[in-house]
Amino acid sequence: MTFSPELEARFEKFLANYPADRKRSAMIPMLIYAQDEVGSITDELIAEVADRVGVTPLQVNEVVGFYSMLHKKGMGKFHVQVCTNISCLLVGGAELYDRACHKLGIGHKQVRPDGRVSLEEVECIGACSWAPAIQINYDFYHDVTPQQFDSLLDGLLAGKTPEQITEVGKVNC
Numbered sequence: 001m002t003f004s005p006e007l008e009a010r011f012e013k014f015l016a017n018y019p020a021d022r023k024r025s026a027m028i029p030m031l032i033y034a035q036d037e038v039g040s041i042t043d044e045l046i047a048e049v050a051d052r053v054g055v056t057p058l059q060v061n062e063v064v065g066f067y068s069m070l071h072k073k074g075m076g077k078f079h080v081q082v083c084t085n086i087s088c089l090l091v092g093g094a095e096l097y098d099r100a101c102h103k104l105g106i107g108h109k110q111v112r113p114d115g116r117v118s119l120e121e122v123e124c125i126g127a128c129s130w131a132p133a134i135q136i137n138y139d140f141y142h143d144v145t146p147q148q149f150d151s152l153l154d155g156l157l158a159g160k161t162p163e164q165i166t167e168v169g170k171v172n173c
């Protein structure tokens with residue numbers, strides 16, 4: 001499988017961080033960056049990463065099935081992830097998710113027809129103290145109110161990027 005020189009350089013750096021018998025520790029970051037470049041986690045990508053870290057494709061497949069940020073199906077340019085786990089659930093996370101389903105016209109792990117926005121209901125994203133929390137691609141949004149969420153979704157649907165939507169502050173992690 002052929003990757004860009006930039007991705008190959010990242011792979012090299014990740015693999016160099018671990019001794020020969022621990023190369024599998026580079027698996028998740030390799031999959032995340034490869035997913036960004038390839039668009040999804042394909043069977044070919046799984047086989048390639050397995051070969052490079054010295055495990056079986058089945059073992060990579062198990063990891064892909066466990067982590068919600070790894071997708072076998074391509075997601076939208078802006079992937080909206082709404083946490084409905086307990087801390088968020090108690091302060092409106094489920095309502096935010098329902099709002100998103102209604103406004104975007106799609107459900108869990110679905111992509112709008114134009115490929116611009118996708119939606120996913122996710123487990124805890126590690127922002128419980130600032131619930132309800134959502135994530136768009138790699139950016140976190142904390143203490144999200146229904147009104148702020150509406151502004152975000154309306155902005156995305158109108159063709160804006162999250163950076164152009166000022167009604168809600170994001171937290172870069």
Ligand code: FES
Nearest residue numbers: 083088124127128
């Ligand atoms: S429960 Fe939502 S971020 Fe932890």
